[in-house]
Amino acid sequence: MRMRSIPDAADRIARSACHVANPTAMKGKWREHLHVSGPLHVEIGSGRGRFIITMASRHPEAGFVAIERFASVLAQMVGHIPEQSLTNLAVICMDAQILGECFAPGEIDLIHLNFSDPWSKVRYEKRRLTSRSFLDLYRMVLSEKGELHFKTDNADFFEYSLESFPQAGWKMDNITRDFHAEPLSEGNIMTEYEVKFSGLGHPIHRLTARPDGKET
Numbered sequence: 072m073r074m075r076s077i078p079d080a081a082d083r084i085a086r087s088a089c090h091v092a093n094p095t096a097m098k099g100k101w102r103e104h105l106h107v108s109g110p111l112h113v114e115i116g117s118g119r120g121r122f123i124i125t126m127a128s129r130h131p132e133a134g135f136v137a138i139e140r141f142a143s144v145l146a147q148m149v150g151h152i153p154e155q156s157l158t159n160l161a162v163i164c165m166d167a168q169i170l171g172e173c174f175a176p177g178e179i180d181l182i183h184l185n186f187s188d189p190w191s192k193v194r195y196e197k198r199r200l201t202s203r204s205f206l207d208l209y210r211m212v213l214s215e216k217g218e219l220h221f222k223t224d225n226a227d228f229f230e231y232s233l234e235s236f237p238q239a240g241w242k243m244d245n246i247t248r249d250f251h252a253e254p255l256s257e258g259n260i261m262t263e264y265e266v267k268f269s270g271l272g273h274p275i276h277r278l279t280a281r282p283d284g285k286e287t
């Protein structure tokens with residue numbers, strides 16, 4: 072993501088009613104914090120938040136946590152949250168590497184990876200959000216019927232992920248290399264990147280996955 076440096080990013084984030092400054096203290100308590108009894112969704116790498124803010128507005132019964140590691144990006148997201156703040160949305164500025172410190176085992180129902188950075192160079196493979204160490208982390212925090220939804224316009228990253236999920240013991244479903252042409256995309260909420268790249272004519276690749284052996 073092209074980043075505009077925002078000097079007062081930390082202050083802007085701190086002023087948002089959705090901001091959680093100490094996410095480790097919320098471990099196991101996210102639903103309580105968000106006043107919901109429905110499913111808990113987490114988006115990793117939320118960018119400017121188009122997807123998760125729309126999801127939270129449309130689904131008041133569910134809880135949503137947006138994770139973004141760059142304060143300057145998150146500061147832009149909080150600027151887009153409607154004035155009457157969404158009580159079912161939390162935003163955190165952190166690296167997903169510490170997910171296990173912030174969520175209890177089985178606490179999350181749905182993880183969204185939308186247009187994650189592909190980190191094309193092999194030496195950066197471990198930074199890819201569908202690499203083995205991240206998939207093992209997600210497995211721990213997903214509920215028994217928990218799922219992950221992954222969308223990208225990057226064909227190489229998608230092909231890599233088609234191998235990494237089964238290698239880590241995940242089952243994949245709904246695999247498509249042209250999501251917008253599928254009936255399944257009805258009601259799809261587009262992210263900023265999705266708007267941009269589909270507008271340029273790039274097909275959107277998508278799959279859903281769940282850790283094998285978790286489901287009842």
Ligand SMILES: C[S@@+](CC[C@H](N)C(=O)[O-])C[C@H]1O[C@@H](n2cnc3c(N)ncnc32)[C@H](O)[C@@H]1O
Nearest residue numbers: 072116117118139140166167185186262263264
């Ligand atoms: C390419 S942008 C996509 C943004 C948005 N999801 C969209 O589709 O428009 C990827 C975002 O993921 C964030 N990101 C990448 N790795 C991350 C990590 N390990 N933890 C948290 N955020 C991460 C980046 O800072 C960036 O804002």
